[in-house]
Amino acid sequence: MYANLAMYSVKKSEQSEVAFYNKLMQTDKIRFNYIKEELKDAIVNGGFILLYQPIMDITKKKVKSYEALVRFKNHNIYPDEFIPIAETTGLILPIGRYVIESAIKQIAQWELENRMCTNVSVNFSTKQFYDEGIIDFIKEKLNQYSVPSECLTIEITETFLHEKSIEEVRNFLVELKKMNLKIAMDDFGTGFTSVMFFNHFPFDVIKLDKSFVEDKLKKSKTKVFETWLLLFQAYNYIVIAEGVETVNQLKQLEKLGVDYVQGYYFSRPLSVEAIENLGFSKGGF
Numbered sequence: 001m002y003a004n005l006a007m008y009s010v011k012k013s014e015q016s017e018v019a020f021y022n023k024l025m026q027t028d029k030i031r032f033n034y035i036k037e038e039l040k041d042a043i044v045n046g047g048f049i050l051l052y053q054p055i056m057d058i059t060k061k062k063v064k065s066y067e068a069l070v071r072f073k074n075h076n077i078y079p080d081e082f083i084p085i086a087e088t089t090g091l092i093l094p095i096g097r098y099v100i101e102s103a104i105k106q107i108a109q110w111e112l113e114n115r116m117c118t119n120v121s122v123n124f125s126t127k128q129f130y131d132e133g134i135i136d137f138i139k140e141k142l143n144q145y146s147v148p149s150e151c152l153t154i155e156i157t158e159t160f161l162h163e164k165s166i167e168e169v170r171n172f173l174v175e176l177k178k179m180n181l182k183i184a185m186d187d188f189g190t191g192f193t194s195v196m197f198f199n200h201f202p203f204d205v206i207k208l209d210k211s212f213v214e215d216k217l218k219k220s221k222t223k224v225f226e227t228w229l230l231l232f233q234a235y236n237y238i239v240i241a242e243g244v245e246t247v248n249q250l251k252q253l254e255k256l257g258v259d260y261v262q263g264y265y266f267s268r269p270l271s272v273e274a275i276e277n278l279g280f281s282k283g284g285f
């Protein structure tokens with residue numbers, strides 16, 4: 001059992017090739033199993049909720065859309081910890097479907113109140129590639145709740161692009177595009193994707209990762225940032241800067257010509273009730 005734990009720790013780590021068992025690994029495994037059981041329980045008993053973080057139009061100072069972010073209702077365990085466990089255990093498939101259905105339901109609700117399309121983006125895990133029938137599921141839910149498909153954005157990360165062959169990934173994304181969904185590349189700048197990939201995949205939105213934004217806002221790098229933005233413009237992408245926390249960053253981004261930002265400066269992810277109480281206005285790409 002100890003050897004097994006050591007082996008798992010090696011598999012998890014990207015660097016070391018040899019590991020000796022230590023007690024911490026036991027704690028890791030216990031925590032892993034605990035979270036796995038809590039995830040299973042939440043799937044069966046409705047233990048998740050979605051929070052929505054506004055994506056703001058810098059110049060209009062208005063909400064452009066929202067990103068749906070899943071949470072446990074009754075635990076202080078956060079996605080950075082439980083999503084990877086959901087992914088290794090396959091539980092991300094039912095969770096992913098829950099997120100998609102709830103977001104669509106919420107769009108329908110907001111549409112009823114605002115009479116216009118509020119765009120919501122959902123995170124799509126690379127493992128959901130293996131959820132057979134997921135495309136039909138999305139179609140069915142959009143139909144069921146009478147939500148126009150352009151109100152839903154699917155966020156994928158760079159790992160998604162490397163999960164299968166270019167052809168297979170492309171076919172999948174083209175299927176989504178045929179339905180008129182928006183596709184966003186999330187966490188841009190954290191992987192090693194070649195810009196050549198832009199030619200292969202039909203993105204609508206590029207979300208610049210917090211680390212990328214912070215790095216490129218350094219004085220010595222703003223020229224590089226401007227050049228990236230020119231490239232994104234040439235591809236007609238909507239560019240969103242993530243993780244914007246300060247007014248300084250906001251001003252710099254505005255000056256550089258970034259149109260949309262997401263981050264604690266404007267708002268943390270909020271419950272539906274909090275959004276309603278704040279009277280945030282509707283949005284849509």
Ligand code: C2E
Nearest residue numbers: 069070079080083099123124125243244245262263264265
């Ligand atoms: P992400 O997709 O990059 O989502 C943005 C994360 O950054 C969110 O964390 C959000 O709360 C946080 N954030 C937003 N603005 C700021 C800021 O100004 N400063 C800082 N430091 N952080 C900010 P969250 O909700 O904890 O989610 C973490 C990650 O977990 C997400 O990163 C995403 O990869 C994953 N995740 C969350 N919800 C889902 C989901 O429903 N499905 C899947 N597959 N993954 C999800």
Ligand code: CA
Nearest residue numbers: 067123155186
């Ligand atoms: Ca995201």
Ligand code: CA
Nearest residue numbers: 186187207242
């Ligand atoms: Ca992101």
